[in-house]
Amino acid sequence: MTPQGKAPHPRFLADTRIRILACLLAAGGVPSASLVAQAAQEPARKPTMQQVLDASKPTDWRMPDPENTLYMELPGGRVVIELATQFAPLHAENIRTMVRQKYFDGLAVLRVVDNFVTQWGDPESEDPKKVRSLGKAKSTLAPEFSRPAKGLAFTRLTDGDVYAPEVGFSNGFPAARDPKKGIAWLTHCYGMVGAGRGNEADSGSGAELYVVIGHAPRQLDLNIATVGRVIQGMELLASLPRGGGAAGFYEKAEQRLPIRSVRLAADVPLAERSHLELLRTDTPTFTALVESRRNRSDDWYLAPAGKIELCNVPLPVRERKAAEDTAKKPQT
Secondary structure (H helix, E strand, O other), rough: OOOOOOOOOOHHHHHHHHHHHHHHHHHOOOHHHHHHHHHHHHHOOOOHHHHHHHHHOOHHHEEOOHHHEEEEEEEOOOEEEEEEOOOHHHHHHHHHHHHHOOOOOEEEEEEEOOOOOOOOOOEOOOOOOOOOOOOOOOOOOOOOOOOOOOOOOOOEEOOOOOOEOOOOOOOEEEEEEEOOOEEEEEEEOOOOEOOOOOOOOOOOOOOOOOEOOOOOHHHHHHOOOEEEEEEEOOOHHHHHOOOHHHHEEEOHHHHHHEEEEEEEHHHHOHHHHHOEEEEEEOOOHHHHHHHHHHHHOOOOOOOOOOOOOHHHHOOOOEEEOOHOOOOOOOOO
16 A cells, blocks of 8 residues: 555556566566566556657657748637648648738638537628628639648558548648548548638638537548648637527627737747747657557556547647747758
């Protein structure tokens, strides 16, 4: 029993036995056969996710490209979005054009559907007389629901998937691919950002965006252009009041959350940027992180799942010092 009168966790006992055995061997002692057998039978405790991150190297992390990072300023703070240029280059370019024209400034969050999405755009988009001009941006784009899989970096998740032949991670984004068809696409996991469209496949421009705030609606995969993911500030979009109108739209103008501004990180002074770095998904450290979540060894877990679903794999983001940003180039 511990000094507090509680029985120690079995994994604590296993770790202790192994440490005792190691100390005896180091001191030249001869452990009993029973102790050796008992220690060998106890499974070694695997590192937790935090231990994996604590042991990571600087090269395991990457900086998001300022040219493809959006800062959406809301009354409650900043939302940081990384654009997925390798999957939706046309949409990314169009969104950058709109952002530099200050298209999104003064628009609003229009729709919040519980366990589904938060959506923002122009409240007057249905009124030809009041709709905001897109300026140099395009009103329609070729659909970017998928892309060729050839040449695309892909870290495969071995646990299987219901919606795709293969799933994994590509340049920090949750993705899927079909080797027979030779295509790959981004998946609708929590925090992923998509471009709203009408019934026509080419009707999305990026002027109306949404973020997944609930259980992954994977049925949307291959039906809509997924253009990026929120890497910081999800709480500002996921905790909003739900819309009471049809399809979760707010019924009154005063219910809408105003967007103060949207800027590219590259256009924001260095001192005012969010200095972030993201764990790379093509490293042994990330592989170890996935395993730490697949077979959790935290004291609370008595029965590790032994499996993990794509959208349950964490994609860690951490703060870095502003001065370090000048010495380390962004990696894509």
